[in-house]
Amino acid sequence: NAGVTQTPKFQVLKTGQSMTLQCAQDMNHEYMSWYRQDPGMGLRLIHYSVGAGITDQGEVPNGYNVSRSTTEDFPLRLLSAAPSQTSVYFCASSYSNRGAKLFFGSGTQLSVL
């Protein structure tokens, strides 16, 4: 089973460049989310979606855009990359926002120079 698939695994950008981190899940989960992980700060929620066509902001949404046109895909867009966005990004999905464990992708390590 594929579960949650994230691409790419590694990416280096220059300041000001834009890019999209891809996330796909094959478990028919309604809930999907993006987190960033920085040293000593655990995981912080960027954006999340409770179903196709519905997205909302998390704790640290500035500089990121999301859309959810299908149940399977939840891409994260960096509009104009900044060094402060250097981080490890994780996509996750679950069948519920309550009482359900999250399934995580393997992460994308992003460096912005």
Add this chain to the structure above:
Amino acid sequence: SQELEQSPQSLIVQEGKNLTINCTSSKTLYGLYWYKQKYGEGLIFLMMLQKGGEEKSHEKITAKLDEKKQQSSLHITASQPSHAGIYLCGADEAGNMLTFGGGTRLMVKP
């Protein structure tokens, strides 16, 4: 928003020793989740606790949620190098996805 504080932030133990990691919330926990992350990899679900006083075990790892549902502990018995990694607690937040603590980095010395 809910804040989760984990302690200690890092821990180095000798193989075979027991250890405990704590997770304290600023609000009542409706659900508390423990995840483990191996260095450079994604997160693996360990356990979920929902009821005050609940205790769950998996192999040599035991997690408890206190009666007031504001603190959870993760206890590892007879630690092994395979237990090394980052342990994160996560909590349900109403109408939203999980929020996470800062993580505890565990190293087990052979």
